[in-house]
Amino acid sequence: MLGYYEYFPQKRMNVSVKETGESKYKILVAEKDFEAGDVIYKEDPLVVALDSDLQQMGTHCSHCLRLIHKGMAIKPESDRLNAIYCSKECQVASKAESQNLLFTLESPLPPGMDQGLSSLTKPKREEAQKVFTDYLKSTGKTNPLLLARLLARQISLETAKFTPNQPGGIVEPPLTDEGSPGYGISDHIERLRYIDVNALEAERKMITEVLGSALPGLESTLPEDKHALAMGKIAYNAFGVCYSGGRDDKPVSTARPEDQERTRTPYGTSRQIGSGLYVVSAYLAHSCEPNVRPSFSSGTAELHLVASRAIKKGDQLTMAFVDVTQHPDETAEQARRRRRFELARGWRFKCECSRCVSDVTDEAEGDLGVGRDESKVEAAVSRVESGQAGIMPDTD
Ligand SMILES: [Zn+2]
Ligand SMILES: [Zn+2]
Structure with a gap:
């Protein structure tokens, strides 16, 4: 029986997901040779969230995260998040995927199906959206917005099924090869x-x-266990979007270090303009001596995976989740300690890459506060993959 990973990632991405020995840890492997500087693949995010301060300033496109030149922005009239767009395409896509449901008072249902619902729900919707956007503004968080957009995108896909082939309607993102069973966002x-x-x-x-x-009924979409799981996945997998060297004016988080949002980026979360979820790149493991790096050279949230050195077919691809360079004011040991603390806090593991092992000195590291690797996969998924259950993917 052909499984999910036969179809995912798509062949055109030049990578495949493989399992490592005993631990059954999923890794990303090159499907051909690459030279340093080669782009291995380009990947669009499933959902993005602009950093809260930039969202309020209205300087970047809410959908592709492009910097918009003054006067060129499309600004929808009634958008509670203060979203602006670089193009009509971005506006239409954003609205259809999540913005309409989350931050406007327009009907979340296809035309003809609303039947007066949206005028009835208006006051409660207005209040709920205000509470949420005020919270995002005051905390500067992006992870709750990533989650809301992820849920909204799935809900919008469901409601779009009522009226298929609607112009401007949305379809599942094409993440698997042709001929695959109907895998949807939730399967990824x-x-x-x-x-x-x-x-x-x-x-x-x-x-x-x-x-x-x-939409009455949707309040049951996010029970407590599902919420905790989804936030744990966002915390572990979100990437920092950073182009042109990034920025140095990101407001410093006032949350406790253990509650601060961290994103995978070798440039440092403090340089990012926003966060995104990338389902292929999510399989990249961390190394302090990585062979690939994410690049956003199109000046948008489109991730280009670039080879940092020569890579052979079959090699595991690794990236740095954090800034692994040694800063001018640090010794090698201090740099080692800094990156290992960041990895332990953000991704709950003790790095055992070759550089961490060879950089080790007599100096005591102190307690990192984590086990070897505390990340996990859902129990249902590991049961299916070890053949203990015969659950078929969603095909409806
Ligand atoms: Zn855009
Ligand atoms: Zn390491």
Whole structure:
């Protein structure tokens, strides 16, 4: 029986997902040789969230994260998140995928199906959206927005099924090769690794209210266990989007170090302009001596995976989740300690890459506060993959 990983990632990406020995850890492997500087693949994010301060300033496209020149932006009239767009295409896509449901008072249902619902739900929707956007503004968080957009995108796909072939309607993102069973966003998300995080009930309620006030019934979309799991996946897998060297004016988070949002980026989360979820790149493991790096050289959230050195077919691809360079004011040992603490806090593992092992000195490291690797996969997924259950993918 052909499984999910026969069709995912698509062949055109030049990589495949393989399992490592005993631990059954999923890794990304090159399917051909590459020279240093080669682009291995380009990947669009499933969902993105602009950093909160940039969202408020209205300087970047809310959909592709492009910097917009003054006066060139498309600014929708009633958008509670203060979203602006670089193009009509970005506006249409964003609206259809999630923005309409989350941050406007327009009907979340296809034309002809609303039957007065949106005028009835208006006051509650307005209030719920205000609470959520105020929260995002005051905390500067992006992970709750990534989650809301992920849920909204899946809901929008469901409602679009009522009226197929609608112009401007949305379809599942093409993430698997032709001939595959009907894998959808939920199938991709289900397989991602996660860590245990402190999922806040207040955030769950806000998202639930935004969804439930728009479409009665949706308030049950996000029970507590699902919320914790989804936030753990976002925490583990989100990438920092950073182009042209990134920025140095990102507001410093006032959250406790253990509650700060961290994204995978070798440039440092403090240089990013936003975060995104990339389902293929999510399989890249960390190394302090990586052979690939994410690049955003198109000046958008499109991720280009670039080879940092020559790579042979069959090699595992690794990236640096954090800034692994040695800063001018650091010794090698201090740099080692800094990156290992960041990895332990953000991704809950003790790095055992060859550089970490060879850089080790007599100096005591101190307790990193994590086990060897605390990330995990959903129990249902590991059961299916070890052949203990015969669950078929969603084909409806
Ligand atoms: Zn755009
Ligand atoms: Zn390391």
